[in-house]
Amino acid sequence: xxxxxxxxxxxxxxxxxxxxxxxxxxxxxxxxxxxxxxxxxxxxxxxxxxxxxxxxxxxxxxxxxxxxxxxxxxxxxxxxxxxxxxxxxxxxxxxxxxxxxxxxxxxxxxxxxxxxxxxxxxxxxxxxxxxxxxxxxxxxxxxxxxxxxxxxxxxxxxxxxxxxxxxxxxxxxxxxxxxxxxxxxxxxxxxxxxxxxxxxxxxxxxxxxxxxxxxxxxxxxxxxxxxxxxxxxxxxxxxxxxxxxxxxxxxxxxxxxxxxxxxxxxxxxxxxxxxxxxxxxxxxxxxxxxxxxxxxxxxxxxxxxxxxxxxxxxxxxxxxxxxxxxxxxxxxxxxxxxxxxxxxxxxxxxxxxxxxxxxxxxxxxxxxxxxxxxxxxxxxxxxxxxxxxxxxxxxxxxxxxxxxxxxxxxxxxxxxxxxxxxxxxxxxxxxxxxxxxxxxxxxxxxxxxxxxxxxxxxxxxxxxxxxxxxxxxxxxxxxxxxxxxxxxxxxxxxxxxxxxxxxxxxxxxxxxxxxxxxxxxxxxxxxxxxxxxxxxxxxxxxxxxxxxxxxxxxxxxxxxxxxxxxxxxxxxxxxxxxxxxxxxxxxxxxxxxxxxxxxxxxxxxxxxxxxxxxxxxxxxxxxxxxxxxxxxxxxxxxxxxxxxxxxxxxxxxxxxxxxxxxxxxxxxxxxxxxxxxxxxxxxxxxxxxxxxxxxxxxxxxxxxxxxxxxxxxxxxxxxxxxxxxxxxxxxxxxxxxxxxxxxxxxxxxxxxxxxxxxxxxxxxxxxxxxxxxxxxxxxxxx
Numbered sequence: 001x002x003x004x005x006x007x008x009x010x011x012x013x014x015x016x017x018x019x020x021x022x023x024x025x026x027x028x029x030x031x032x033x034x035x036x037x038x039x040x041x042x043x044x045x046x047x048x049x050x051x052x053x054x055x056x057x058x059x060x061x062x063x064x065x066x067x068x069x070x071x072x073x074x075x076x077x078x079x080x081x082x083x084x085x086x087x088x089x090x091x092x093x094x095x096x097x098x099x100x101x102x103x104x105x106x107x108x109x110x111x112x113x114x115x116x117x118x119x120x121x122x123x124x125x126x127x128x129x130x131x132x133x134x135x136x137x138x139x140x141x142x143x144x145x146x147x148x149x150x151x152x153x154x155x156x157x158x159x160x161x162x163x164x165x166x167x168x169x170x171x172x173x174x175x176x177x178x179x180x181x182x183x184x185x186x187x188x189x190x191x192x193x194x195x196x197x198x199x200x201x202x203x204x205x206x207x208x209x210x211x212x213x214x215x216x217x218x219x220x221x222x223x224x225x226x227x228x229x230x231x232x233x234x235x236x237x238x239x240x241x242x243x244x245x246x247x248x249x250x251x252x253x254x255x256x257x258x259x260x261x262x263x264x265x266x267x268x269x270x271x272x273x274x275x276x277x278x279x280x281x282x283x284x285x286x287x288x289x290x291x292x293x294x295x296x297x298x299x300x301x302x303x304x305x306x307x308x309x310x311x312x313x314x315x316x317x318x319x320x321x322x323x324x325x326x327x328x329x330x331x332x333x334x335x336x337x338x339x340x341x342x343x344x345x346x347x348x349x350x351x352x353x354x355x356x357x358x359x360x361x362x363x364x365x366x367x368x369x370x371x372x373x374x375x376x377x378x379x380x381x382x383x384x385x386x387x388x389x390x391x392x393x394x395x396x397x398x399x400x401x402x403x404x405x406x407x408x409x410x411x412x413x414x415x416x417x418x419x420x421x422x423x424x425x426x427x428x429x430x431x432x433x434x435x436x437x438x439x440x441x442x443x444x445x446x447x448x449x450x451x452x453x454x455x456x457x458x459x460x461x462x463x464x465x466x467x468x469x470x471x472x473x474x475x476x477x478x479x480x481x482x483x484x485x486x487x488x489x490x491x492x493x494x495x496x497x498x499x500x501x502x503x504x505x506x507x508x509x510x511x512x513x514x515x516x517x518x519x520x521x522x523x524x525x526x527x528x529x530x531x532x533x534x535x536x537x538x539x540x541x542x543x544x545x546x547x548x549x550x551x552x553x554x555x556x557x558x559x560x561x562x563x564x565x566x567x568x569x570x571x572x573x574x575x576x577x578x579x580x581x582x583x584x585x586x587x588x589x590x591x592x593x594x595x596x597x598x599x600x601x602x603x604x605x606x607x608x609x610x611x612x613x614x615x616x617x618x619x620x621x622x623x624x625x626x627x628x629x630x631x632x633x634x635x636x637x638x639x640x641x642x643x644x645x646x647x648x649x650x651x652x653x654x655x656x657x658x659x660x661x662x663x664x665x666x667x668x669x670x671x672x673x674x675x676x677x678x679x680x681x682x683x684x685x686x687x688x689x690x691x692x693x694x695x696x697x698x699x700x701x702x703x704x705x706x707x708x709x710x711x712x713x714x715x716x717x718x719x720x721x722x723x724x725x726x727x728x729x730x731x732x733x734x735x736x737x738x739x740x741x742x743x744x745x746x747x748x749x750x751x752x753x754x755x756x757x758x759x760x761x762x763x764x765x766x767x768x769x770x771x772x773x774x775x776x777x778x779x780x781x782x
Contacts, residue, residue: 027376030672044271053127060079078208114194131183151184163178246509425717447580490584496512497595518598524611544571545575
């Protein structure tokens with residue numbers, strides 16, 4: 001019996017080659033997109049899962065001033081020691097200091113910049129499953145100047161030799177002894193480091209610095225320990241040591257750090273977006289499949305009449321329709337698996353993830369998808385099966401029997417077409433939104449001129465160098481228009497502190513971002529000074545002055561900030577100017593209160609240099625600046641960079657990936673919609689051939705015949721587009737980050753025009769061909 005059903009199914013596929021091909025292709029593309037998205041979401045949700053103690057590792061974070069919406073992922077160094085000595089639930093705890101863009105050298109020829117690194121104690125290898133290839137994890141970082149290199153870094157700095165026991169130099173020319181080699185940390189780790197150096201020196205300096213929140217603290221809890229109990233014990237650690245600090249500590253699970261780094265779930269909404277896209281595409285493919293299945297079944301009335309006349313039962317006819325639908329679904333699934341393996345390398349490149357698919361490792365996903373597709377095939381076949389089995393065979397053979405959608409209005413089919421249009425327009429609108437959002441972020445003003453800026457960081461221990469002498473030497477070069485020194489630079493990193501302010505509470509410190517910069521800092525970056533004045537060399541008392549931004553003025557509740565004071569530690573600073581808000585951090589964060597203090601000009605600490613150069617000679621200026629600095633700092637390793645926004649680039653990369661993938665899947669959805677609409681138009685034109693012939697004989701025009709074939713589709717599409725209007729505000733609300741694109745009526749019109757064009761492209765030729773056909777060909781046998 002099964003063999004008979006398969007033969008009949010294959011015979012019907014051959015008989016309706018075009019519609020069957022459209023059916024299979026549409027469903028195959030939908031399944032392919034679904035599997036790819038599921039694999040991507042699975043990859044994102046399993047971030048850091050390579051760690052053996054994945055479920056017992058937590059990061060200590062703080063709610064600033066107890067506000068659960070204001071989270072800091074950094075804590076002070078003494079927190080780890082306190083927890084290790086006072087909490088029995090803690091098995092291990094470490095402090096980690098992350099490092100970026102550090103220069104290392106094993107010889108003058110082998111000098112490179114390592115983008116990411118870290119400082120930690122040897123216990124880091126007990127908490128995280130970073131695999132040591134060489135070295136003893138018990139004491140590999142116990143010496144002050146010890147360092148563990150990744151395999152790739154070791155091969156780069158010590159090609160062809162064993163790096164253990166060798167010396168590598170940092171940018172301050174400190175000698176670091178290589179005590180271990182570790183495997184490269186997996187790319188799906190939120191801790192990215194090409195090396196881990198000893199934190200011993202930092203621990204000695206910061207052992208009692210409760211106010212310096214610059215470290216990440218990680219905890220490995222004992223099996224069975226209650227997180228709530230630990231949260232209760234660490235909540236008020238800061239208050240116990242710093243009475244004016246009202247921040248509260250808590251544990252944040254390792255499994256949530258990638259998608260919810262600060263507990264807000266912002267990144268998680270991106271994964272939700274992908275998940276929703278996968279479900280919508282699969283639904284679109286299934287509805288498209290069901291539509292075509294119902295359409296094709298209406299042409300088989302005489303076949304069913306003959307079968308029933310020859311004694312075929314209702315049950316057998318039902319099983320025939322169901323088996324055909326399921327067989328086509330399984331065939332589409334097999335093709336989809338092949339397409340997935342073909343598309344996977346390209347998809348991995350688009351999303352910048354190492355995504356793989358294995359028949360053995362992903363058997364659960366494959367079986368689940370197959371089950372969904374079989375159910376879809378069953379649902380697609382059950383409606384025509386039960387309708388067909390119930391009709392009178394005599395009426396069928398006389399041509400008087402009909403399915404819904406032939407001689408009566410097919411309300412069910414129209415509903416499914418309507419659902420198909422809604423899904424298509426939602427996906428199309430979402431893709432437009434993502435494109436607009438990325439463009440909005442790429443072109444957003446950050447509050448200063450970042451073009452034609454060069455920057456570098458010079459290490460400490462250069463107190464013998466006079467900044468004024470260095471400045472005059474550099475400005476003697478006509479290609480250098482201005483320069484400044486500062487503690488940090490916008491969009492790269494920032495400092496945080498807590499202050500009292502005039503007319504503010506005396507028992508509460510307020511967190512602010514701050515910087516120390518020279519007299520030329522504002523002019524070099526072309527910041528906008530709204531009120532007051534800049535620092536001036538004419539006023540020696542400016543060492544006790546400061547500038548603030550607009551956000552700080554609003555935060556402090558000042559109507560006129562000029563003349564007000566801010567107290568940092570035991571020192572008060574008078575406000576002499578107000579800066580227009582600019583982005584100190586990346587575009588995923590809101591602008592925070594900002595205080596600018598005057599740099600003393602001493603180069604005895606690590607200092608950032610920024611150079612404003614002529615636009616047409618950037619590369620030449622880089623070489624000249626580097627040569628000049630090398631003469632003043634002969635014992636330092638450094639490089640000159642264009643002003644690339646490190647933290648901002650990461651945000652834009654995330655959004656660019658979202659835009660690219662949403663565009664990729666939207667194109668797939670459009671292809672599915674195109675083939676589906678094409679199939680429906682093929683069916684509708686076949687049903688209306690005789691009607692068109694009669695109308696043309698009576699003088700109907702070609703445009704009227706074209707609209708006769710497509711009018712219902714266009715009406716349904718326009719109604720569907722109206723349902724897309726609320727999609728834009730929903731996407732805006734779900735979109736993570738501080739800055740979001742505001743959709744306009746033009747975006748809705750773009751969705752409408754694009755969707756109508758899709759119908760015209762997919763159905764125009766067939767509808768026009770049917771409308772211009774000679775009516776004699778349609779009526780010659782009537």
